[in-house]
Amino acid sequence: MAKKFNERIQFDVLTKLTYQLFDLTKRERTFIIIITILFLFCGVLLPYPHIAMWFGFALAGYSAIANDSIQTIGTFIASNTNRKWWALWLFIGLIFVATVTYSWFVYDGDITYQRLSHKGFDTTPTTFSFLQLAAPIFLLIITRLRMPVSTTFLLLNAFSSSSGAILSVLKKSVSGYVLAFICANFIWFLISRFVKKYLSGKPAKYWLPIQWVTSGTLWSFWIMQDAANIAVFLPRNLGPWEFVAFAAYIFLGLGLLFYLRGDRIQEIVTEKSGVADIRAATLVDFVYAILLFYFKIISEIPMSTTWVFIGLLGGRELAISFSKKRKKKRIKSLWKSVALIKKDLIYAATGLIVSLIVAIAANDALRKELFAYFGN
Numbered sequence: 001m002a003k004k005f006n007e008r009i010q011f012d013v014l015t016k017l018t019y020q021l022f023d024l025t026k027r028e029r030t031f032i033i034i035i036t037i038l039f040l041f042c043g044v045l046l047p048y049p050h051i052a053m054w055f056g057f058a059l060a061g062y063s064a065i066a067n068d069s070i071q072t073i074g075t076f077i078a079s080n081t082n083r084k085w086w087a088l089w090l091f092i093g094l095i096f097v098a099t100v101t102y103s104w105f106v107y108d109g110d111i112t113y114q115r116l117s118h119k120g121f122d123t124t125p126t127t128f129s130f131l132q133l134a135a136p137i138f139l140l141i142i143t144r145l146r147m148p149v150s151t152t153f154l155l156l157n158a159f160s161s162s163s164g165a166i167l168s169v170l171k172k173s174v175s176g177y178v179l180a181f182i183c184a185n186f187i188w189f190l191i192s193r194f195v196k197k198y199l200s201g202k203p204a205k206y207w208l209p210i211q212w213v214t215s216g217t218l219w220s221f222w223i224m225q226d227a228a229n230i231a232v233f234l235p236r237n238l239g240p241w242e243f244v245a246f247a248a249y250i251f252l253g254l255g256l257l258f259y260l261r262g263d264r265i266q267e268i269v270t271e272k273s274g275v276a277d278i279r280a281a282t283l284v285d286f287v288y289a290i291l292l293f294y295f296k297i298i299s300e301i302p303m304s305t306t307w308v309f310i311g312l313l314g315g316r317e318l319a320i321s322f323s324k325k326r327k328k329k330r331i332k333s334l335w336k337s338v339a340l341i342k343k344d345l346i347y348a349a350t351g352l353i354v355s356l357i358v359a360i361a362a363n364d365a366l367r368k369e370l371f372a373y374f375g376n
Contacts (some may be wrong), residue, residue, distance in 0.1 A: 019080075020376065021049075028144070030043070031144060035137060035140065035141060038059065038137050038140075039137060040133060041055065041113065042055075042130055042133040042134050042137070042218040042285065043130060045133070046128060046129075046130060046133070049125075049126060049128060052133055053125070053128070053129045053233050053234060054233075054234075054245075055127065055133065056132065056133045056136065056233040057230065057231070057233040057234055057246070057249075059082050059133075059136035059137060059140070060135075060136040060139075060155055060230050060232070060233060060247065061230050061249055061250050062136075062253045062256075063137070063138070063140045063143060063151070063252055064139065064151040064226070064229045064230050065138040065156060065230075065250065065253060065257060066140070066143050066253065066257060067143040067151055067221070067306075068140070068151055068226060068229075068305065068306060069138055070220050072215070072219045072222040072285075072288075073088075073092055073215065075218060076088070076092070076211070076215040076281065076285070077191070077220075077258070077261055078281060079211065079278040079280075079281040080278075081261070085258045085259050085261065086255070086259075088258050089254055089257075089258035091212065091227060092215075092216070092219055093217065093251045093255065095131065095216050095219050095220055095223075096250060096251060096254065097246075097247050097251060098218070098224055099223045099224065100221045100223065100227060100243075100246070100247055100250075101243075103224070103227070104238065104243050108237060109235075109236075109237030109238045109239065109243070110236060110237055110238075111231055111238060111243065111246065112227045112228040112231050113128065113224045113225075113227070113296070113300075114223075114300050115228035115300060115301075115302045116231065116232065116236055116302075117236075117300060118165065118168070118301050118302065119164075119165060120160045120166070121156060121159065121160060121165060121228070121232065121302065122219070122236065123236075124234075124235045124236050125159060125232075125233065125337070129362045130362075131358050131361050131362035132158045132159065132160060132362045135154055135155055135158045135358055135362070136155065138354060138358065139151060139154050139155070141352075142154075142351065142354075145276065148350050150303075150304035150306040150307060150348060150355065151226065151229045151306065152169060152173070152226065152228075152229055152302055152303060152304040152305070152306070153169070153170075153173075153304055153352050153355035153356075154270075154351055154354065154355040154358065155229045155230075155232055156169065156228065156229060156232055156302055157169075157356065157358065157359035158355070158358050158362045159232050160359060165261045166356075166359065168301050169301060169302050169303060169304070170302050170352075171211065172295070172299065172302075172303040173303045173304035173307045173308075174297055174307065175306065176291070176303055176305075176307050176308040176311065177307040177308060177310065177311035177348075178311065179291065180288075180291055180307075180308045180309070180312040181310030181311040181312070181314055181315040182183070182315065183287065183291065183312075183315065184244045184287060184311070184312045184313070184314070184316040184319065185315035185316075185318055185319045187287060187319075188315070188316045188317075188319035188320060188321075189319040189325050191283075195260065195360025203278050203279055203293055207279055208278065209271075210282055211278050211279075211281060211282040211285070213319055214282050214285045214286050214289065215281075215282075216286050217289050218285045218286075218288055218289035218323075219303060220290060220291040220293070221289050221293050221296060222305055223261030224292075224296055224303055225292055225295070225296060225302070225303065225305050228302050229302075230250070231246070234246065241373045270322070277372065284312065284313070284316065287312060288308070288309065288312055291308055291312065292305060292308065294370055295308070296334035304348075306348065306351075307331050307348055309347070310344040310348055311341075313344070314337075314340070314345075315340040317336075317337040317340055318334070318337050318338075318341065320333070321334040321336070321337040323331050
């Protein structure tokens with residue numbers, strides 16, 4: 001009797017999962033077709049490195065910015081829903097063009113602010129493996145699932161020629177998360193009551209230009225860190241026409257992103273406390289910009305800005321919860337904050353694991369180095 005009961009439960013669970021999978025396939029049919037075609041293109045273009053290079057860049061350009069948009073322009077989009085999408089696009093797009101143009105001139109064709117000059121990332125790829133080309137496609141899938149994973153790990157690690165380079169990126173990223181979490185917790189705990197008292201009600205008109213300047217500055221600092229994730233497929237020093245193609249493609253891709261209002265990944269921002277308020281969004285962007293600038297000047301090693309961002313939002317959520325006056329409300333808010341922090345960390349860890357698997361599977365030099373290390 002018990003055996004039949006267990007078999008019945010297993011059958012019901014399997015039936016439920018089958019229906020869920022069928023429903024997901026039906027809802028995401030167009031997306032699945034597009035992803036399948038992109039995977040096929042990866043296989044077809046492998047024998048043609050120059051074409052594969054630009055194909056990989058095109059995928060990385062959209063997938064990286066679509067996933068990472070929540071960090072820099074997510075709060076900007078959330079707090080400017082009443083503005084025309086094309087006005088937001090032109091503002092952010094022109095800042096992007098100005099930022100990469102400065103790097104291209106100053107660093108002799110390098111548009112990454114020398115983030116790819118670090119040992120392990122400094123060699124222009126001349127051939128590609130299937131997984132290196134497919135890495136941005138995995139990122140598109142993860143973005144569709146609304147996971148804020150590290151594009152730095154997922155894209156850069158696939159091209160790293162040494163485990164030491166990956167370890168350096170990981171150390172800097174983890175330190176970024178810890179510092180952001182501590183700073184946000186401390187800052188928002190101190191100012192939370194001030195914010196409730198003096199920054200409630202309808203925002204004054206002067207908050208709009210303050211937010212736009214802050215968001216623009218943050219966006220520029222983010223480009224200085226994360227342009228490397230997009231340009232890793234390309235020559236380390238771009239010629240004039242290569243630079244024009246790079247800048248124009250990303251500029252137009254930003255237009256599509258703003259037209260879609262951030263797409264599905266934007267929900268990661270809107271679920272956090274009060275970020276749709278222009279004042280709260282400005283404070284988040286201001287602290288984040290300072291952190292990115294700090295990490296830019298201490299070393300040229302690439303890092304995951306995603307980990308800094310989720311550390312910032314996590315620390316902020318926890319501080320807001322601690323500042324609640326009523327004990328019952330405070331405890332309830334704390335549990336909610338812990339759940340959000342846990343979810344973001346799981347997503348970040350998932351991205352890290354996937355990136356390491358892709359890096360080891362796609363990179364012969366890295367695989368040989370690891371086998372030699374563990375063989376000893």
